[in-house]
Amino acid sequence: MAQLTNQENLWIKPIYTKFEEKFQAEQEYQNKIFYPIHQQLVEYKKIINNLYLHSKIQKKLQDYVSQMPISIQFIHFKTELCNPKNSQLSLNILRHILDSFDFLKITHFIYDLSQFYLLLHRTYGQLITRDEFSIITLKELYERSEKQLKNSNRFRYLNQNNKNLLIIQNGIKAVNTYHQFADGLIRPGACDETQRFTTISMDTPIDYLVTTENYDEGDIIMRILRYSLIYICY
Numbered sequence: 001m002a003q004l005t006n007q008e009n010l011w012i013k014p015i016y017t018k019f020e021e022k023f024q025a026e027q028e029y030q031n032k033i034f035y036p037i038h039q040q041l042v043e044y045k046k047i048i049n050n051l052y053l054h055s056k057i058q059k060k061l062q063d064y065v066s067q068m069p070i071s072i073q074f075i076h077f078k079t080e081l082c083n084p085k086n087s088q089l090s091l092n093i094l095r096h097i098l099d100s101f102d103f104l105k106i107t108h109f110i111y112d113l114s115q116f117y118l119l120l121h122r123t124y125g126q127l128i129t130r131d132e133f134s135i136i137t138l139k140e141l142y143e144r145s146e147k148q149l150k151n152s153n154r155f156r157y158l159n160q161n162n163k164n165l166l167i168i169q170n171g172i173k174a175v176n177t178y179h180q181f182a183d184g185l186i187r188p189g190a191c192d193e194t195q196r197f198t199t200i201s202m203d204t205p206i207d208y209l210v211t212t213e214n215y216d217e218g219d220i221i222m223r224i225l226r227y228s229l230i231y232i233c234y
Contacts (some may be wrong), residue, residue: 001033031084032104038079043068106181108176110228116171117221120210133212139202144169168202171221175200178224186223 005012016022037044046066053059073190078098081091097104120141128136128145144165170226187194197220200209208218 001029004032013106027084030082035085036085102181106178107228109177110225112167112170112174113221113225113228115167116174116187117210117225119167119171120221123164124206125210128206133207133210134205136206137203138168138200138206138209141206142202172200172202175220175224186220 011025011028013021013025041217049062049066050059053062080086081095081098100196124141124145127148127165142164179197179199182196184196184198185194200220209221211219211222
């Protein structure tokens with residue numbers, strides 16, 4: 001890189017103000033610096049290591065270590081896949097899958113979100129009136145359900161109450177994990193625009209979580225589910 005700065009390489013600049021310039025610089029860096037060096041990395045490391053060796057014993061030990069088989073890891077595969085010389089290969093599906101790994105981890109929470117959504121609408125929906133949606137919290141609704149179960153059947157109360165609490169805990173974790181993944185952004189929002197949403201807890205109002213008549217606000221669980229399923233189908 002230092003050697004190239006002494007030559008007339010217009011792509012090397014102290015500041016890049018346009019996206020096109022930055023993109024070109026990254027491409028040139030890959031083609032002229034990173035991958036050419038990467039292909040010769042073993043030899044370069046050997047030369048550098050020899051500069052630090054002070055005895056024949058150290059040199060023999062280093063030669064032995066250098067001959068050990070390399071443990072191929074996922075990062076090696078991904079690095080070669082991004083090599084510009086492989087850009088003409090028909091690997092679009094594979095590249096799309098690799099670029100989607102972070103999101104595919106999020107799909108693990110689809111089941112938890114679905115269970116959370118069904119619990120709030122089918123089970124807890126019977127315990128709340130229309131006027132209470134904006135004032136009652138998830139914790140208050142859970143305690144209301146807990147009280148009802150306790151009065152009906154003690155054995156059923158202990159079993160079902162623990163199950164409901166686990167669904168709620170997993171649902172909260174799923175929503176907050178997606179919040180971290182998406183940097184607090186979600187769509188569709190008002191006028192089908194991307195908007196910010198907040199993390200949730202037991203103190204979150206119910207109308208923020210469930211589907212109501214106002215399609216521009218709340219409904220966080222279903223909006224995450226809808227986006228996740230559309231992405232998978234795509």
